[in-house]
Amino acid sequence: MLRGIELRNFKAHEELSAQLVEGINFVYGPNGAGKTSLLEAIAVALYGSKWLQRTKAKWGDLLRRGAREGEIRLSLVGVDGAEYTIVRRFTASSSVPSATYALADGKPVARGDQDVTAVAARAVGLSIDEFANLAYIRQGELRRLLAEADYLDRLFRLDEFDDLDEVVREAVAEAGKKRANAEGRRDALERSLAELRARIAKLEAERAEAERKAEELRPRAEEYKKVEEEYQRLRARSAALEQETAALRRESESLEEELVSLDIEREKKGEELAELARLEAELASLPSPDPALEQQYHEAQRVLQALTSMDPAVRSFRPEELEALKAEREELIARRAELNNKLAMAREVARIASRAREGRCPVCGSPLSPETAQRHAEEAKRLEEELRRAEARLMQLEVELRRLEKLREEYLRYKEYLPLDVDSIKRRVEELRRAYEAQREAERRRAEIEARLKRRRALEEELKALDSRRAEAEARLGEAKRRLAEAEQELAQLRPKLAELEGLYAELRAAYEEWLKASARAEELAKQLAAAKAEAEKAEAELGRARAEAEAHAKAEERGKALRAALRDIKPLARKMFIDAVNAELNSAFLRLRHKEELRSASLAQEEGRYYVVVSRADGQRFLHTSLSLGEQNLVALALRVALAKALLGRPPFLILDEPTEHLDEVHRRRIVELVRDLARDVRTVIVTSHLGEFEEVADNRIDL
Structure with missing residues (x-):
């Protein structure tokens, strides 16, 4: 509720x-x-x-x-x-x-x-x-x-009858398919089983024949194993001797090449010792060095550089000219001071004269004519002009003095070289240069010869070592040739035996391979026979299951068809039962309505x-x-x-x-x-x-x- x-x-x-x-x-x-x-x-x-x-x-x-x-x-x-x-x-x-x-x-x-x-x-x-x-x-x-x-x-819920009928129909169709599949599998298994039985009989006959043939070939196979062992031993020994002789030949050739190389090297060492003796004589003939030559050469170079870099005006410099200009400058300085005093006085007089009244001086009252005043003014102008010329000359003197002072410094620096001639100095420098370079070349050669002479003792030791190595190589070469002769002799004795045994080995190997094939064939046929028998047993079991499955699906198909027939009969009865139950209530309700x-x-x-x-x-x-x-x-x-x-x-x-x-x-x-x-x-x-x-x-x- x-x-x-x-x-x-x-x-x-x-x-x-x-x-x-x-x-x-x-x-x-x-x-x-x-x-x-x-x-x-x-x-x-x-x-x-x-x-x-x-x-x-x-x-x-x-x-x-x-x-x-x-x-x-x-x-x-x-x-x-x-x-x-x-x-x-x-x-x-x-x-x-x-x-x-x-x-x-x-x-x-x-x-x-x-x-x-x-x-x-x-x-x-x-x-x-x-x-x-x-x-x-x-x-x-x-x-x-x-x-x-x-x-x-x-x-x-009558549609459920249709749903159930559809389910049963599908089940019947599925059972029919499964029955047909089972029957098809059953028939296929029966055919397969018959084929397997025929195959088993054939395999048994083939296996018996393979075993008989293998048994016939067994003695030859056993003989082959013995011959093979001896043949392989001789082949291995022959191969070893071949390798040994080849190695000994290579060793002999190598030792001979080494002896040739040692002889060449000894010859080179002898030539080098002879060269050292010649160099020793050359060293004795070299001149002794002059220690002062290098200093003289560099000093001449310095003088030449000073003369070529010097201002040409230095050669024409005169110290008395500098002193005269200095004296003139002092006089002009004194004269400038005097002119400044006179000019100041003249300007003052001119100023006072310009203030004169009635021809008299305003300071002292003495007579002062215009001509006098004019004269003082002209004097002041003259003094100004003279002062200007003095100032200009002083400036010129200062410039000239600075130039001469600089020349004087260079003059003092190069004074000792001024008497010398540049061309003579150049010739002297060139002579010294050639002498200096010749001395340096001689010293270089001396050092080179002395360095090479230091190798004489080592060279003599190396020559002794080469003699020792040559004696050792000759001894090894003799031993290698002796061993080579022994190996070649043994190999010559072994080859006829190996050739004889090789023919027998080839003959027996063919029989042995036939025995192997027959034995392998017998084993393979035995495996195939076992597999065929197992497959036949499996096929017989599967055939039994297929027969049972086909029978079961056939029965299920029949039951499904019977059930569908029953459903077709039941659905109308169920519909009638529902309609009757509804009609009992429907009529009652209808009569009330x-x-x-x-x-x-x-x-x-x-x-x-x-x-x-x-x-x-x-x-x-x-x-x-x-x-x-x-x-x-x-x-x-x-x-x-x-x-x-x-x-x-x-x-x-x-x-x-x-x-x-x-x-x-x-x-x-x-x-x-x-x-x-x-x-x-x-x-x-x-x-x-x-x-x-x-x-x-x-x-x-x-x-x-």
């Missing part, structure tokens, strides 16, 4: 709490008030995402606009008597697993969408198909019952794959439900829906009817109210919605929206 439901942010409902009681629960409200949303919330609470998949909806379709999450809380008493609370919280994208759970008598029993759905379905005793098709009669679905050809077959007394009965019938409700009148006439008015068709569909629920579920735990009086007149609505009242006697909880108030008088609980 459903106890109550609470909604938060579900479609149009921000907050809603509704209590449900045993009996009739009437949900009343105008169109658009959310009556259908309340019923849909019960379906979502029970079956979660499975209900959304069935109705092709999304969680976001259920969430109130602007809300982040919604919640449904449904309370009910299960068929096992326990009190359940189903809570589902969701967002626009999915269910919230941590806030989706089920309680049984206050204890958690499930968490998460799928587990909660399983608990809820067990609690109400209805699968999602039974709930959707029988317990929940949604608005606008009443006429769907007869409009869809296979709808009732799915409710009766009819408003014309002439309509005596209504029954469900099936013809050519479609279902019809056949209505009978008092005059015995029968006609299909499609001949009724729209309102009467709705009444028939409602009666059929109630009959299906009672016939297929027995006593349903609850029934939900959404707007069952849609498109009906007042008389028909009255009949439906009476039918709902009667249903409450068999169904513990009935929930019915309407935007009219016709159910109020029979309702045990009213929920206003």
